[in-house]
Amino acid sequence: MVIKVPYGYAPICVGKEDFYIRRFFRRVQDCFGRPIASKPDAWFDVVERYSTDSNKTLHRTTKTSKCLNLASFNYLGFAAADEYCTPRVIESLKKYSASTCSSRVDGGNTQLHIELEELVARFVRKPSAILLAMGYATNSAIIPALIGKGGLIISDSLNHNSIVSGARASGATIRVFEHNNPAHLEKLLREQISGGQPRTHRAWKKILVIVEGIYSMEGELCKLPEIISVCKKYKVYTYMDEAHSIGAVGKTGRGVCELLGVDPADVDIMMGTLSKSFGSSGGYIAASKEIIQHLKLTCPSHIYGTSMSPPAVQQVISAMKVILGEDGTDRGAKKIAQIRDNSNFFRSELQKMGFEVLGDNDSPVMPFMVYNPAKMPAFSRECLKQNVAVVPVGFPATPLLLGRIRICISASHSREDLIKGLEVISNVGDLVGIKYLPVEQEETTSVEKPKKL
Numbered sequence: 001m002v003i004k005v006p007y008g009y010a011p012i013c014v015g016k017e018d019f020y021i022r023r024f025f026r027r028v029q030d031c032f033g034r035p036i037a038s039k040p041d042a043w044f045d046v047v048e049r050y051s052t053d054s055n056k057t058l059h060r061t062t063k064t065s066k067c068l069n070l071a072s073f074n075y076l077g078f079a080a081a082d083e084y085c086t087p088r089v090i091e092s093l094k095k096y097s098a099s100t101c102s103s104r105v106d107g108g109n110t111q112l113h114i115e116l117e118e119l120v121a122r123f124v125r126k127p128s129a130i131l132l133a134m135g136y137a138t139n140s141a142i143i144p145a146l147i148g149k150g151g152l153i154i155s156d157s158l159n160h161n162s163i164v165s166g167a168r169a170s171g172a173t174i175r176v177f178e179h180n181n182p183a184h185l186e187k188l189l190r191e192q193i194s195g196g197q198p199r200t201h202r203a204w205k206k207i208l209v210i211v212e213g214i215y216s217m218e219g220e221l222c223k224l225p226e227i228i229s230v231c232k233k234y235k236v237y238t239y240m241d242e243a244h245s246i247g248a249v250g251k252t253g254r255g256v257c258e259l260l261g262v263d264p265a266d267v268d269i270m271m272g273t274l275s276k277s278f279g280s281s282g283g284y285i286a287a288s289k290e291i292i293q294h295l296k297l298t299c300p301s302h303i304y305g306t307s308m309s310p311p312a313v314q315q316v317i318s319a320m321k322v323i324l325g326e327d328g329t330d331r332g333a334k335k336i337a338q339i340r341d342n343s344n345f346f347r348s349e350l351q352k353m354g355f356e357v358l359g360d361n362d363s364p365v366m367p368f369m370v371y372n373p374a375k376m377p378a379f380s381r382e383c384l385k386q387n388v389a390v391v392p393v394g395f396p397a398t399p400l401l402l403g404r405i406r407i408c409i410s411a412s413h414s415r416e417d418l419i420k421g422l423e424v425i426s427n428v429g430d431l432v433g434i435k436y437l438p439v440e441q442e443e444t445t446s447v448e449k450p451k452k453l
Helices: 018-031 085-096 111-124 136-146 160-172 182-195 224-233 258-261 289-299 300-304 312-324 331-353 374-386 415-432
Strands: 043-050 059-069 130-134 152-156 173-177 207-212 239-241 271-275 285-288 365-371 390-391 403-408
Touching: 018 224, 018 374, 059 111, 059 415, 085 130, 085 312, 111 130, 111 271, 111 285, 111 312, 130 136, 130 173, 130 289, 130 300, 136 152, 136 207, 136 224, 136 239, 136 289, 152 160, 152 403, 160 207, 173 182, 173 289, 182 207, 207 224, 224 239, 224 258, 289 300, 300 390, 312 331, 331 365, 331 415, 374 390, 374 415
Parallel strands: 152 173, 152 207, 207 239, 239 271
Antiparallel strands: 043 059, 130 285, 271 285, 365 403, 390 403
């Protein structure tokens, strides 16, 4: 594809990744952005596509393939029709319509938004909360409202792009510590506190340490107790992104604080998204009443952006009530137990097969390494042929030679679903050649039968 540029104008679409896009991504783009034609449940319908020009353009057909969904962040299964949530969402659509067509500070502040903010604060055990209409914008818009020039952000080296964007937009000085390494964080804090601001060496106005609960490309839990200990020692603020952990881990789904035994009061700012465990969209910040009031007065996304769709708000309210058992059943507790069991079973089986699986137990995100950029699309295509949908993750989300396949597990998956997925993944892994670790052999012991006397 050649982009024509008017005479005298600089190319607007040519960036530093242009070579990668032209020479690699266009050849494998059929593995990305696959359209679906159903709800993202345990199984979903993937629209079949074809190309007649070596993948430069993709054409949709009217055919679909029913595939096992190992790609969506539908951790608790609420993205599908639910006996408690769906009727209430439909009723809210009739009452409020699909959009408020206004920001929260104008005409877009419904009773549902107020109710959900109170419910989120109660759920994560913080004094107050604020809602935003988009998870990515929660980080990218909130961080600049918390810190600016003269401040210092110390960010984990593998934090999500939304955190990186927010940190850069803030104008604060940014320093990066080695991934999930509290010792390096402490060393960096000592250096930065003693040195002060660049050139002037004045004391920092404030210091903010930013981490994630579960790292989305590693499936790894944050070493939160150790990081909190370091932050409290040096009197710096902590900001934790719980996009992939809230609702999905912990005995009652309250995230990594509950899972790792950390008091939520020790985390100054807790961020989470509503598009994963709760089957909706949007994001939230939970913190002290003073911080939340400050954000409501200063965050551009809250002041100028259209508020969350009322049916999306109602979906989260209903899902949280199911998780808390306030629907009068124990379905929420069963869903949380199911995703934990499913995740640990699937991870264990992948490791036994010889895949290099990243992350920790209880995490519903489990990437396994591919490395070779050519093997990543090959694996994805072969799985799709056998009706299993997986997500290949490569550059720019990861370094070029650290490509991986990311599996996302749901409470809606049955054991039969998982076994089907494991069989296909194992066979394709052998075909493509990405089982880099020794295969665990099952121990078979022969027991002699006692001789009859």
